[in-house]
Amino acid sequence: MIRHVVHFTWSDAADADRRARTVAALRRLPEQVPGSLAFTVAPDAGLVEGNAQTILVADFPDAEAFRRYATDPVHLEVIAEHVRPFLAARSAVQYEV
Amino acid sequence: MIRHVVHFTWSDAADADRRARTVAALRRLPEQVPGSLAFTVAPDAGLVEGNAQTILVADFPDAEAFRRYATDPVHLEVIAEHVRPFLAARSAVQYEV
Numbered sequence: 001m002i003r004h005v006v007h008f009t010w011s012d013a014a015d016a017d018r019r020a021r022t023v024a025a026l027r028r029l030p031e032q033v034p035g036s037l038a039f040t041v042a043p044d045a046g047l048v049e050g051n052a053q054t055i056l057v058a059d060f061p062d063a064e065a066f067r068r069y070a071t072d073p074v075h076l077e078v079i080a081e082h083v084r085p086f087l088a089a090r091s092a093v094q095y096e097v
Numbered sequence: 098m099i100r101h102v103v104h105f106t107w108s109d110a111a112d113a114d115r116r117a118r119t120v121a122a123l124r125r126l127p128e129q130v131p132g133s134l135a136f137t138v139a140p141d142a143g144l145v146e147g148n149a150q151t152i153l154v155a156d157f158p159d160a161e162a163f164r165r166y167a168t169d170p171v172h173l174e175v176i177a178e179h180v181r182p183f184l185a186a187r188s189a190v191q192y193e194v
Contacts, residue, residue, distance in 0.1 A: 002142060005102060005152060007188045042192040045099060047160055048167070055102060055190040063144055070145070091104045091188035093152040095139040 001037070002060045004069075007052035007091040014086035019053075025082035026056055033072045035065040052091065059097070066094060098134070099157045101166075104149035104188040111183035116150075122179035123153055130169045132162040149188065156194070163191060 010019050023041055030039040038059040044051045060066040069075060107116050120138055127136040135156040141148045157163040166172060 002144070005104070005154075007102070007104060007190050009188075040194075042190075042194075045160065045191045045193060047099075047163060047191050048189065050189075052188050052190050055192050057102075063142065066144060089188070091106075091149050091186070092145065092147075093104050093149050094142045094144050095152050096142060097137075097139075 001097050002063055002066045002094050003097045004056075004058045004060065004066055004094045005092065006056040007089075008054040008056070008083070008087065009052045009089040010054070010086050011088040018086060022082045022086055023054060025078050026054075029075065029078060030058075032078070033069055033075045035069045035072075036060055052089070063094075098194050099160055099163045099191050100194045101153075101155045101157065101163055101191045102189065103153040104186075105151040105153070105180070105184065106149045106186040107151070107183050108185040115183060119179045119183055120151060122175050123151075126172065126175060127155075129175070130166055130172045132166045132169075133157055149186070160191075 014022065026041045030036050036058045040057045042055050044053050044055070058069070060069060107119070111119065123138045127133050133155045137154045139152050141150050141152065157166060
């Protein structure tokens with residue numbers, strides 16, 4: 001199984017309301033883009049200074065299913081509309097579990 | 098439960114052998130520093146350009162157990178010796194699961 005983990009840090013262009021709408025759009029992704037076995041979007045717990053602000057964790061049965069998700073046009077549209085314009089930093093890893 | 102997720106990108110100061118020793122040192126942490134319920138260190142799967150290179154995922158029963166781990170002197174020593182000198186970038190999130 002492939003676990004896809006993304007850390008997002010939002011820019012000042014996104015106020016609290018805009019960030020909430022972006023998080024909601026990310027949470028709708030598994031309804032719109034098939035292939036994931038589990039899908040979580042969560043806020044950082046605020047325990048440590050300097051952390052990213054939002055984490056997305058999604059499980060896929062294999063690399064091919066992840067690639068289909070990553071390149072799905074609906075996914076790319078959500079990123080272009082709700083994520084990229086409000087991003088200060090992004091860090092991603094996919095790993096075998 | 099608190100899940101602690103760190104992405105590491107290693108600098109050119111660390112060749113493959115040095116990176117392997119750093120990963121081994123991270124994997125020894127749960128034997129040396131108490132408190133985690135689960136502890137994984139894994140390489141990025143190499144599916145996407147621009148990813149971080151190593152992920153660490155550790156579960157703690159609560160924020161207090163995470164804080165004890167994070168501030169444990171043995172943990173800080175491992176970071177100072179094996180991680181910080183070879184780090185190009187680091188991104189972390191803790192979140193409630």
